[in-house]
Amino acid sequence: MFVDEYEELDISPFKICGILNSSFNDKKVHYFTDVGNNQMWAAHSLRLSLGQAIHNSGGLGAMGFGILTAIGISYAINDLVVVITGDGGALLNIQELDIIAREKRSILTIVLNNDSLGMVRVFQEMYFDGRDDSTYWNGYSSSFASIAKAYNIIAFTTTTDVEL
Numbered sequence: 001m002f003v004d005e006y007e008e009l010d011i012s013p014f015k016i017c018g019i020l021n022s023s024f025n026d027k028k029v030h031y032f033t034d035v036g037n038n039q040m041w042a043a044h045s046l047r048l049s050l051g052q053a054i055h056n057s058g059g060l061g062a063m064g065f066g067i068l069t070a071i072g073i074s075y076a077i078n079d080l081v082v083v084i085t086g087d088g089g090a091l092l093n094i095q096e097l098d099i100i101a102r103e104k105r106s107i108l109t110i111v112l113n114n115d116s117l118g119m120v121r122v123f124q125e126m127y128f129d130g131r132d133d134s135t136y137w138n139g140y141s142s143s144f145a146s147i148a149k150a151y152n153i154i155a156f157t158t159t160t161d162v163e164l
Protein backbone atom coordinates (compact mmCIF):
# COMPACT_ATOMS: atom_id res chain seq x y z
CA MET A 1 0.00 0.00 0.00
CA PHE A 2 1.06 3.57 -0.57
CA VAL A 3 0.11 6.67 1.39
CA ASP A 4 -2.06 9.10 -0.57
CA GLU A 5 -0.66 12.55 0.23
CA TYR A 6 -3.76 14.16 -1.29
CA GLU A 7 -6.54 12.09 0.23
CA GLU A 8 -8.85 15.12 0.46
CA LEU A 9 -8.89 15.66 -3.31
CA ASP A 10 -11.54 14.09 -5.57
CA ILE A 11 -8.73 12.99 -7.80
CA SER A 12 -5.08 12.63 -6.94
CA PRO A 13 -2.00 11.18 -8.64
CA PHE A 14 -2.14 8.33 -6.14
CA LYS A 15 -5.76 7.53 -6.99
CA ILE A 16 -4.97 7.68 -10.70
CA CYS A 17 -2.03 5.30 -10.35
CA GLY A 18 -4.19 3.04 -8.19
CA ILE A 19 -6.76 2.87 -11.00
CA LEU A 20 -4.00 2.05 -13.50
CA ASN A 21 -2.68 -0.65 -11.17
CA SER A 22 -6.02 -2.38 -10.92
CA SER A 23 -7.09 -1.84 -14.55
CA PHE A 24 -3.86 -3.15 -16.07
CA ASN A 25 -2.88 -5.63 -13.36
CA ASP A 26 -2.63 -8.66 -15.63
CA LYS A 27 -1.56 -6.83 -18.78
CA LYS A 28 1.78 -6.05 -20.34
CA VAL A 29 2.26 -2.29 -20.05
CA HIS A 30 5.12 0.08 -20.66
CA TYR A 31 4.69 3.25 -18.62
CA PHE A 32 6.51 6.48 -19.46
CA THR A 33 6.78 9.49 -17.22
CA ASP A 34 8.00 12.98 -17.82
CA VAL A 35 10.00 15.00 -15.29
CA GLY A 36 8.79 16.53 -12.06
CA ASN A 37 6.30 15.55 -9.42
CA ASN A 38 4.42 13.43 -11.98
CA GLN A 39 7.56 11.26 -12.27
CA MET A 40 7.88 10.92 -8.49
CA TRP A 41 4.20 10.14 -7.98
CA ALA A 42 4.31 7.43 -10.65
CA ALA A 43 7.47 5.94 -9.14
CA HIS A 44 5.83 5.90 -5.70
CA SER A 45 2.51 4.44 -6.62
CA LEU A 46 2.64 2.37 -9.79
CA ARG A 47 2.88 -1.25 -8.72
CA LEU A 48 4.47 -3.07 -11.61
CA SER A 49 3.46 -6.64 -12.23
CA LEU A 50 5.17 -9.21 -14.45
CA GLY A 51 5.58 -7.85 -17.97
CA GLN A 52 5.32 -4.21 -16.93
CA ALA A 53 8.03 -1.55 -16.97
CA ILE A 54 8.38 2.14 -16.23
CA HIS A 55 10.68 4.44 -18.22
CA ASN A 56 11.88 7.93 -17.38
CA SER A 57 14.86 10.10 -18.21
CA GLY A 58 16.43 9.50 -14.80
CA GLY A 59 19.06 11.99 -13.71
CA LEU A 60 19.02 13.78 -17.05
CA GLY A 61 15.70 15.33 -16.05
CA ALA A 62 14.69 16.04 -19.63
CA MET A 63 11.25 17.64 -19.55
CA GLY A 64 9.33 16.71 -22.68
CA PHE A 65 10.73 13.15 -22.60
CA GLY A 66 7.52 11.24 -21.90
CA ILE A 67 5.30 11.56 -24.96
CA LEU A 68 7.96 11.32 -27.63
CA THR A 69 9.80 8.40 -26.01
CA ALA A 70 6.53 6.52 -25.77
CA ILE A 71 5.96 7.07 -29.48
CA GLY A 72 9.39 5.66 -30.31
CA ILE A 73 9.06 2.62 -28.08
CA SER A 74 5.54 1.94 -29.35
CA TYR A 75 7.09 0.90 -32.66
CA ALA A 76 9.27 -1.68 -30.93
CA ILE A 77 6.69 -3.42 -28.76
CA ASN A 78 3.13 -4.67 -28.95
CA ASP A 79 2.30 -3.96 -25.30
CA LEU A 80 0.08 -1.20 -23.94
CA VAL A 81 1.78 2.20 -23.80
CA VAL A 82 0.78 4.67 -21.09
CA VAL A 83 2.30 8.11 -20.58
CA ILE A 84 2.05 9.98 -17.30
CA THR A 85 3.19 13.55 -17.78
CA GLY A 86 2.89 16.95 -16.14
CA ASP A 87 1.32 19.97 -17.78
CA GLY A 88 4.71 21.63 -18.21
CA GLY A 89 6.38 18.59 -19.73
CA ALA A 90 3.42 17.87 -22.00
CA LEU A 91 3.59 21.37 -23.44
CA LEU A 92 7.26 21.06 -24.33
CA ASN A 93 6.45 18.49 -27.01
CA ILE A 94 2.71 18.84 -27.49
CA GLN A 95 3.19 18.84 -31.28
CA GLU A 96 4.05 15.13 -31.07
CA LEU A 97 0.33 14.46 -30.65
CA ASP A 98 0.20 14.93 -34.40
CA ILE A 99 2.53 11.94 -34.87
CA ILE A 100 0.34 9.87 -32.54
CA ALA A 101 -2.73 10.79 -34.58
CA ARG A 102 -1.40 10.44 -38.08
CA GLU A 103 0.58 7.26 -37.34
CA LYS A 104 -2.42 5.89 -35.40
CA ARG A 105 -0.28 4.98 -32.38
CA SER A 106 -2.36 3.58 -29.56
CA ILE A 107 -0.98 5.60 -26.63
CA LEU A 108 -2.86 6.54 -23.48
CA THR A 109 -1.52 9.93 -22.41
CA ILE A 110 -2.45 11.19 -18.95
CA VAL A 111 -1.61 14.83 -18.22
CA LEU A 112 -1.53 15.50 -14.48
CA ASN A 113 -2.43 19.16 -14.77
CA ASN A 114 -1.71 21.01 -11.55
CA ASP A 115 -1.48 24.36 -13.41
CA SER A 116 2.05 24.55 -12.17
CA LEU A 117 5.67 23.64 -12.75
CA GLY A 118 5.04 21.75 -9.58
CA MET A 119 8.40 20.34 -8.59
CA VAL A 120 10.22 23.65 -9.00
CA ARG A 121 7.40 25.47 -7.25
CA VAL A 122 7.86 23.18 -4.27
CA PHE A 123 11.56 24.07 -4.17
CA GLN A 124 10.63 27.75 -4.27
CA GLU A 125 8.31 27.17 -1.33
CA MET A 126 11.02 25.36 0.61
CA TYR A 127 14.00 27.59 -0.15
CA PHE A 128 12.69 30.92 -1.49
CA ASP A 129 9.89 31.87 0.91
CA GLY A 130 7.20 30.82 -1.58
CA ARG A 131 8.27 33.27 -4.31
CA ASP A 132 6.79 31.08 -7.02
CA ASP A 133 8.09 33.15 -9.90
CA SER A 134 7.33 31.56 -13.31
CA THR A 135 6.09 28.29 -11.81
CA TYR A 136 2.55 29.18 -10.85
CA TRP A 137 -0.07 31.36 -12.49
CA ASN A 138 -3.84 31.47 -12.82
CA GLY A 139 -4.25 28.46 -15.08
CA TYR A 140 -3.98 28.01 -18.82
CA SER A 141 -5.90 29.74 -21.60
CA SER A 142 -6.44 26.41 -23.34
CA SER A 143 -7.37 22.90 -22.24
CA PHE A 144 -5.24 19.83 -22.91
CA ALA A 145 -8.29 17.85 -23.98
CA SER A 146 -9.17 20.54 -26.54
CA ILE A 147 -5.63 20.53 -27.91
CA ALA A 148 -5.72 16.73 -28.24
CA LYS A 149 -9.13 16.87 -29.93
CA ALA A 150 -7.71 19.36 -32.41
CA TYR A 151 -5.26 16.61 -33.34
CA ASN A 152 -8.22 14.21 -33.74
CA ILE A 153 -7.31 12.26 -30.61
CA ILE A 154 -10.04 11.02 -28.28
CA ALA A 155 -9.61 13.06 -25.11
CA PHE A 156 -11.39 14.22 -22.01
CA THR A 157 -10.78 16.16 -18.83
CA THR A 158 -11.76 14.74 -15.48
CA THR A 159 -11.65 15.97 -11.92
CA THR A 160 -12.92 12.85 -10.17
CA ASP A 161 -11.53 9.35 -9.79
CA VAL A 162 -15.03 7.89 -10.19
CA GLU A 163 -15.32 9.34 -13.69
CA LEU A 164 -11.84 8.16 -14.59
Ligand SMILES: Cc1ncc(C[n+]2csc(CCOP(=O)(O)OP(=O)(O)O)c2C)c(N)n1
Nearest residue numbers: 036037038061063086087088089117118119
Ligand atom coordinates in the same frame (compact mmCIF):
# COMPACT_ATOMS: atom_id res chain seq x y z
C1 LIG B 1 13.82 21.13 -20.26
C2 LIG B 1 13.71 21.34 -18.77
N1 LIG B 1 13.44 22.58 -18.31
C3 LIG B 1 13.34 22.79 -16.98
C4 LIG B 1 13.54 21.77 -16.10
C5 LIG B 1 13.45 22.01 -14.58
N2 LIG B 1 12.27 21.38 -14.04
C6 LIG B 1 12.30 20.18 -13.41
S1 LIG B 1 10.81 19.67 -12.90
C7 LIG B 1 10.07 21.05 -13.50
C8 LIG B 1 8.59 21.26 -13.36
C9 LIG B 1 7.80 20.33 -14.23
O1 LIG B 1 6.46 20.76 -14.28
P1 LIG B 1 5.33 19.82 -14.80
O2 LIG B 1 5.72 19.20 -16.09
O3 LIG B 1 4.03 20.54 -14.79
O4 LIG B 1 5.36 18.64 -13.71
P2 LIG B 1 4.88 18.65 -12.17
O5 LIG B 1 6.15 18.79 -11.35
O6 LIG B 1 3.92 19.78 -11.95
O7 LIG B 1 4.25 17.31 -11.99
C10 LIG B 1 11.00 21.92 -14.11
C11 LIG B 1 10.69 23.24 -14.69
C12 LIG B 1 13.85 20.49 -16.62
N3 LIG B 1 14.07 19.44 -15.83
N4 LIG B 1 13.92 20.30 -17.98
Ligand SMILES: [Mg+2]
Nearest residue numbers: 086087116118
Ligand atom coordinates in the same frame (compact mmCIF):
# COMPACT_ATOMS: atom_id res chain seq x y z
MG1 LIG C 1 2.53 20.51 -13.37
